[in-house]
Amino acid sequence: MNDRFSFSVRFQDGTARTGLIHTPRGSIRTPAFMPVGTAATVKAMLPENVKATGADILLGNTYHLMLRPTAERVNRLGGLHKFMNWSGPILTDSGGFQVMSLAGLRKMTERGVTFRSHIDGSPHELTPERSIEIQCLLGSDIQMQLDECPPHPIDREGADASLEMSLRWAARSKIAFTEKSSSGMALFGIVQGSVYEDLRRKSLDGLVAQNFDGYSIGGLAVGEGQETMFDVLEKLTPHMPKDKPRYLMGVGKPSDLVGAVARGVDMFDCVLPTRSGRHGQAWTKHGPINIRNAKFSEDETPLDETSDCPASRDYSKAYLNHLFRAGEHLGPMLLSWHNLHYYQQLMQQMRAAIEAGRFDMFVADFMAAQARSKTA
Amino acid sequence: MNDRFSFSVRFQDGTARTGLIHTPRGSIRTPAFMPVGTAATVKAMLPENVKATGADILLGNTYHLMLRPTAERVNRLGGLHKFMNWSGPILTDSGGFQVMSLAGLRKMTERGVTFRSHIDGSPHELTPERSIEIQCLLGSDIQMQLDECPPHPIDREGADASLEMSLRWAARSKIAFTEKSSSGMALFGIVQGSVYEDLRRKSLDGLVAQNFDGYSIGGLAVGEGQETMFDVLEKLTPHMPKDKPRYLMGVGKPSDLVGAVARGVDMFDCVLPTRSGRHGQAWTKHGPINIRNAKFSEDETPLDETSDCPASRDYSKAYLNHLFRAGEHLGPMLLSWHNLHYYQQLMQQMRAAIEAGRFDMFVADFMAAQARSKTA
Secondary structure, three states: OOOOEEEEEEEEEEEEHHHHHHHEEEEEEEEEEOOOOOOOOOOOOOHHHHOOOOOOEEEEOOOHHHHHOOOOHHHHHHOOHHHOOOOOOOOOOOOHHHHHHEEEEEEEEEOOOOEEEEOOOEEEEOOOOHHHHHHHHOOOOEEEEOOOOOOOOHHHHHHHHHHHHHHHHHHHHHHHHHOOOOOEEEEEEEOOOOOOHHHHHHHHHHOOOOOOOOEEEOOOOOOOOOOHHHHHHHHHHHHHHOOOOEEEOOOOOOHHHHHHHOOOOOOOOOOHHHHHHEEEEEEEEOEEEEOOOHOOOOOOOOOOOOOOOHHOOOEEEHHHHHHHHOOOOOOHHHHHHHHHHHHHHHHHHHHHHHHHHHHHHHHHHHHHHHHHEEEH | OOOOOEEEEEEEOOOOEEEEEEEOEEEEEEEEEEEEEEOOOOOOOOOOHHHHHHOOEEEEHHHHHOOOOOOHHHOOOHHHHHHHHOOEEEEEEOHHHHHHHHOOEEOOOOOOEEEEEOOOOOOOOOOHHHHHHHHHHHOOOOEEEEOOOOOOOOOHHHHHHHHHHHHHHHHHHHHHHHHHOOOOOEEEEOOOOOOOOHHHHHHHHHHHHOOOOEEEEOOOOOOOOOHHHHHHHHHHHHHOOOOOOOOOOOOOOHHHHHHHOOOOOOEEEHHHHHHHOOOOOEEEOEEEEEEEHHHHOOOOOEEOOOOOOOHHOOOOOHHHHHHHOOOOOOHHHHHHHHHHHHHHHHHHHHHHHHOOOHHHHHHHHHHHHHHHHHHO
């Protein structure tokens, strides 16, 4: 078995591309969607069913895991893969984004960020070095540098100062990773720079000079709107290394994924399929539906009778409607499963379209179906 | 395919026995434990995983289903089996017990019981005829007569008057069942009489004279204690028809099941494995444990490494402890699954011991393990 991390592009169709990431724990077909396993579980899902949807890799959250059950405990128990019964690759974030969105009493300095746990108020510190140490204790296959995630909107000066610090943190992350990581683990740098084209380039160039295993795009899907996000991607990805994976963090809706793949992105993660599933929203080829809606209470049809996913095929909308109205666990379980399968199916369809050289037709069909669902 | 309901005893070992209930939807190995699917779902379980634990039959609750989504809606949607994606046999209760324990503003007369829904306060009536109508609309394979479930304790006179009314309701249920049921459906009478041996006999004899497909034992496990329950069973089951299944309703703990099988009972249902699983209690061969206990937070061992159930075998106690502490859906999912598997395994072991003529040894071993776990 090859124990090195590698990436190769397989097919290119316009700016869109398919590829294969190799890790010692298995391969990842790109474009890839990574289900989010925040607290060492993809919420309301059995891992064998996550796997069966076609997911090659999961995402774990450093912030949540460092607080509970702690990285040291996960390490003593054999690492995150064994802990959560997932043998495939795992990518972890750096914890920075969630410190900003969840933790209390944050204080950021050049050294790192101190904060209080949202669970019990206990004090913690996250530095570039500590973030890498945690990710190595977890046994993460693909790790992220600690970066600063500035709010949106932010002015040029603020965005510039922030990305400069993130570049310095990237360098410190790389040194820590070189010291602590095991063979086959990978470290990605994160491109910041808000909506400013020249700052995005500056951030990218600063990272590429440090030669990371892959490049993440942070600071998008934070309220700037899809059009602006696509615009940033369009100006950024042509300058990104062709031989390294490109990961758009925290994105997104199905139409976000399609548009970003068209602009050359290889990897995604998002809580949307599981979170919306827990709240009764199901993604379908005709757009999203709210299964709690009374119009489904006697609808005998399943979410997708042509699907090979049991959650999509074997239960009527009327039954799902009943489960959500009765507050039964099985409702969130089935809709999370259905939505994850829908997302993986979308990725598979995009990969097939790219490899057949007809991705533009796929995008046109997808947009037409979206438009129909909005006017229906 | 034989479309008639039937029961045959296979092996007898002392008073304990194994048998096979045949229904058009499949066979049920007895002694059988029926997982409870109150609102058309075994809580936090995928039906395919319920099946995989070894369950041949589920129980559905008439009271819950008549209120939401209503029996008429389930019927329009093709019946309860199709609705909840369970193709095997289903037994339904009459609704009477839960009217008494859950509904508001109850009024009981010779005609039946009126009450208000615990969900929305709407008024409803349940009569012997309506209960059978509902169970037929659901498509239940094994139906229960409506009975009165008197409180415990109750004096002789009260118990006597109550069982007399239940006998008259049994007769009305039978007439309704003959009119409304489909081929292959079965109707059980319910023996009442509280803790009074002669009243239990009177109830039984009154039902046997009406010739039901099986005989349920109601009004136990309502606070009288295990010793009293076993005493009632010991004096009752020798007089029950040998060629009809005997169903002890709403029971119970593993030790209740073992003791009742030893006294000739064939069928059981109880929410305990799923309810306790949702609250962090796991049943093991060494007795019940509370997985939230801090002593499990670094326990690398699974609940049962020799099990063929993924929930029992593939996750450490430390991970389960983490899931419950973090309030993750997967905790209740895995512990419900494990507990249901534990219960089905216990039934399988009892059936094997009876068929090998060594049930007394099984009981002795079981009691010894119980005693050890209490002193450990």
